[in-house]
Amino acid sequence: MDHSAADDDNRATVEVTKYKNGIQQVLLQNPRGASARVSLHGGQVLSWKTDRGEELLFISSKANFKPPAAVRGGIPICFPQFGNRGSLEQHGFARNRMWLIDENPPPLHSSDSNGKAYIDLLLKPSEEDLRIWPHSFEFRLRVALDFDGHLIFTSRVRNINSKPFSFSIAYRTYFSISDISEVRVEGLETLDYLDNLCQRERFTEQGDALTFESEVDRVYLSSSDVIAVFDHQKKRTFLIRKEGLPDVVVWNPWEKKSKATVDLGDEEYKQMLCVDGAAIEKPVTLKPGEEWTGRLDLSVVASI
Template sequence: MAGKASSVERVKDRATGLDKFVLREARGSSAEVFLYGGQVTSWYNTYGEQQLFVSKKASFKPPKAIRGGIQICFPQLGNHGVLEQHGFARNRLWSVDESPPPFRDTTYDCHIDLILKQSGDDLKIWPHSYELRLQVALSPRGDLILTSRIKNINADGKPFQFSFAYHTYFSVSDISEVRVEGLDTLDYLDNLQSKKRCTEQGDAVVFETEVDRVYLSAPPKIVTIDHEKKRTFVLRKKELPDVVLWNPWDKKAKAMPDLGSDEYTCMLCVGAACIEKPITLRPGEEWQGRQEISSVPSSYSSGMLDPEQIRQLQHI
């Protein structure tokens, strides 16, 4: 791919017939983004390695959300009131944003801008007018950057409140060989114990059973280490204080029709979120949140970076 220009191409997915965008960065990384759900379903790094997990049993038929990739969870995460699980943004058809306003942060050449607006059906269950913009970009280093902007365009003068998450499914070698660093001593809400507030006791999170947690007020950088693949995911976030951590383990996986019974072993959800303290917007106000993911072909050792990591992370 050296010497070639970056490109963004709109195509129909052969397997599903749904419209998607294929982003190809000049140095070799690529990503796929479906208009359905505004969902990233593929991210290959510059080494040609797939970084995201999508279940072989995933449904691409509305209104079922796509199991894997990066789901956009808005206006809630979880299951509360009349709204569907994780909100409705992840199973609506988005549009291309033809004239997005300027972003505060750097915009890379290889990107696509999408927009979601309320429908009549949405207004019945969540009576607010909004614009949800999403930019998906690849940096020259192959990093995947998602930036979301939510604006209150209510004409009745009413504010609205929402929570938000990038529900990110990483592809891992074996869940038992994975650890997540950067969450030590933090409080978290344990969804397996009715959102009981707990405190992380370990210096890293390892996985031996089902995990469904929201870590609160997490630092801006979280690291997921896959020892077997010698791969480290570095997640950086802005205006998204919390981190969602999820793996269904064996019993729940077997009960999920769109997840293979043993696929839990090769996936882990680690995503930036704003859950504990929902965001309130008055009419005309806009919120912006961002998640950047880098994949480093090496692993941490006792929290220290090796020289190769230092070289690569200095530029992230």
Template sequence: MTPFNVIQEGDGPSRIVLSERTGSTAEVLLYGGQVVSWKNEKREEMLFMSNKDILKPSKAIRGGMPICFPQFSNLGSLEQHGFARTRLWSLDSSPSPLPPVNNQSTLDLLLKSTEEDLKTWSHRFELRLRISLSAGKLTLIPRVRNTDSKAFSFTFALRNYLSVSDISEVRVEGLETLDYFDNLLERERYTEQADAITFDGEIDRVYLGTPTKIAIIDHEKKRTFVLRKEGMPDAAVWNPWDKKAKALLDLGDEDYKTMLCVDSAAIETPIVLKPFEEWKGRQELSTVSSSYCSGQLDPRKVLYGFT
């Protein structure tokens, strides 16, 4: 069985479809190396995609799982969230030293620095991404190799646009008591006081030194996303709410109600690579059914009870 199918739609970018035996699928564009769909075995969509997004050259795609490299946000001299999400990636024919994956549908992608990129970010690199689909789980393994003769630093994030039933019925557990930068308040540093993060307005935060597991609980769907990550110690949480959604041209006015971004990230402390060194991260996103007692989900079961 081939691990994936490549679909070419007119003049648009190649769309690669991963599928596995239980019926779940994932769709990836070579444009941006971006996952734009992840459906479970019931054909339910797990990721949010804007209903106003139009694919244009040099424009980022609003939704799915964009890759933010070599900077997150607009804290550097580059375009917001870097340029990796607006470049055309290629299939990676030599993803070693990662071992082959058994019983999973897997895709390996590669982005190399171009002469055009070097004009704005003067560092040669190779950015590799392995995407693996298995029953109930989507795994992304990003790797950055310094192919330059001098060291460089970067920040990185896997932005996860999650599809939720109603943002007001969602809570995030695992980030309580942690410090965070609030991007709505000039990146001032605060400490999370709530037992869980809930949503009643715009939020744009970077939580620092986060655990390896975070739970995103959708009360209405009785479904929990479990985010596991390695090599990315921070977690960005974003929802634009109504006013910001109306100001974003590629987002529907009501789209904020059915989306939430919870990202795996390395932001506070940039990653430094010496010549020919490589950094590797890992993210596993899975879903489990939620059971409730007095409206509360046992966070210990969600955060620590699943292997």
């Protein structure tokens, strides 16, 4: 299988390997040497590195790499629900299932493959999934690494049911940061948010930028299409661009919750921040045969 794309004298490469836990992973490399590693378990990105080999995603030192649990860190996909409601497991089942490499994906816009290393993955519900969530779907996910090192997710969810269904979705993105006290998030000013620490009560963001002094677990609603995470100590800024994902989840567990979380080190909350592109407040509803598309573009730039 060769998803390579020519670019100058170099090539973007895609390599399928087996990880130490026996699960297949896909290594994407762009012509400049940036890379991303995608596990077929959960369709989860476990690594995203710059062309200088700098790791941009946080993975817990206590992460469990044995299925069925999702790995603590990277970018797990929360689908068909975010949170913990009804009979479904926390954040849905997509992050805990084996995905297939999609050998014959329907075509995306032609610019989506130009000069990129990419892999197409496919998730269909098992009989067990249909018992807990009785809706037939096809979830197609393209993970791409472009020439500039952007990590781009294109998701397409199709209803192949005979009746409508609704879902929510979030890309739980664990950014690697220098120290949580050195970070600020911009692009959330004046937005309403649901506070999960206050029974999802609705508030309005009053600050110019979000900074961190305690646990934060919020869903910001109807945000702009670009959010920025500034890391003063590392002098870098993450940019989160999104389409079809109106909401933004911001989460840091802080000290008490970190100590209570088995697969997270007691002090590791200082080195991580989750900022997720999501569709939560107004679930996506698909009629039979309808398809939803969402896109998330993550990049990093040097900042002062």
